[in-house]
Amino acid sequence: DAGITQSPRHKVTETGTPVTLRCHQTENHRYMYWYRQDPGHGLRLIHYSYGVKDTDKGEVSDGYSVSRSKTEDFLLTLESATSSQTSVYFCAAQGAGNTIYFGEGSWLTVV
Amino acid sequence: KNEVEQSPQNLTAQEGEFITINCSYSVGISALHWLQQHPGGGIVSLFMLSSGKKKHGRLIATINIQEKHSSLHITASHPRDSAVYICAVLPNSGTYKYIFGTGTRLKVLA
Numbered sequence: 001d002a003g004i005t006q007s008p009r010h011k012v013t014e015t016g017t018p019v020t021l022r023c024h025q026t027e028n029h030r031y032m033y034w035y036r037q038d039p040g041h042g043l044r045l046i047h048y049s050y051g052v053k054d055t056d057k058g059e060v061s062d063g064y065s066v067s068r069s070k071t072e073d074f075l076l077t078l079e080s081a082t083s084s085q086t087s088v089y090f091c092a093a094q095g096a097g098n099t100i101y102f103g104e105g106s107w108l109t110v111v
Numbered sequence: 112k113n114e115v116e117q118s119p120q121n122l123t124a125q126e127g128e129f130i131t132i133n134c135s136y137s138v139g140i141s142a143l144h145w146l147q148q149h150p151g152g153g154i155v156s157l158f159m160l161s162s163g164k165k166k167h168g169r170l171i172a173t174i175n176i177q178e179k180h181s182s183l184h185i186t187a188s189h190p191r192d193s194a195v196y197i198c199a200v201l202p203n204s205g206t207y208k209y210i211f212g213t214g215t216r217l218k219v220l221a
Contacts, residue, residue: 031207042197042213050207058208090154098142098161098201100209102154 003027006091006103013110019078021106023091025071029101031094032074034058034066036087037105043090049074081110114138117198117212124219130185132215134198137179145172145183146197148214154197157183188219 003026013019023032034046035058045058047066055066063085067075078085091103115136124130134143145158158165158172160181165172169188174181185192198212 033209040213043199043211045208048208092154094207097159099159100144100156100199102146102156104153 004091004093004101004103006089006106008106009104010107011109013081013108015082015110016080019081019108019110021076021089021091021108023074023076023103025074025093025101027093027095027101028071029093029095030071032068033092033094034064034074034076035090035092036060036085037090038087046076046089078108081108083110086110113212114210115198115200115212117196117215119215120213121216122218124188124217126189126219126221128188128219130188130192130217130219132183132196132198132217134181134183134212135179136181136198136200136210138200138210139203140176140179140200141203142201143174143181144199144201144209145181146199148195148197150194157196185217190219190221193218 005024007022033048035043037043044060046064049055049068065077086109089106093101118133143160144156146154147157148154160174169186171184195214195216197214199209201209
């Protein structure tokens with residue numbers, strides 16, 4: 001896993017509440033990504049970061065925000081969770097030579 | 112049309128069979144990854160290719176840059192190979208945003 005950890009791994013939350021998922025890496029990777037994985041859609045990019053305080057939107061960014069105040073941490077926030085955001089969320093980082101490493105995933109259920 | 116297409120979408124094989132999963136893409140790339148995801152599990156990169164062929168144990172991955180096509184082969188398949196295999200490409204456009212196929216679900220029966 002090249003030192004990528006996600007937290008929490010599992011969470012159940014109520015509609016309308018804010019939720020923050022954390023991705024922590026220990027290898028000083030520059031590029032980091034948040035994806036969601038849903039049946040029939042595969043992995044879809046939510047947001048990505050190309051450095052501290054440098055982020056950009058992916059294809060499914062509505063309802064999500066991110067922050068990267070330190071190289072090692074990339075936070076994904078759902079400001080007001082909706083049932084459509086029930087999903088599995090994966091963090092990833094790009095290593096040297098275009099290698100890619102994924103976290104173990106965060107299972108989020110919005111009820 | 113997706114920029115990365117995988118086939119087949121689903122595959123059931125008997126233990127010991129030779130398996131091939133295909134990936135076709137329509138963009139210029141810097142690299143192509145074959146990823147493996149076991150049920151309920153995380154995602155790991157099996158291979159990263161920019162040309163030629165790589166082998167690791169019973170797994171072989173090939174890429175033809177001119178034809179924009181890659182294959183993942185599993186020789187002497189085993190039930191523990193049951194997983195979803197995902198092709199991912201890194202375009203050479205400089206965006207550093209990977210494009211993923213929707214995956215091939217493989218089930219190997221004992």
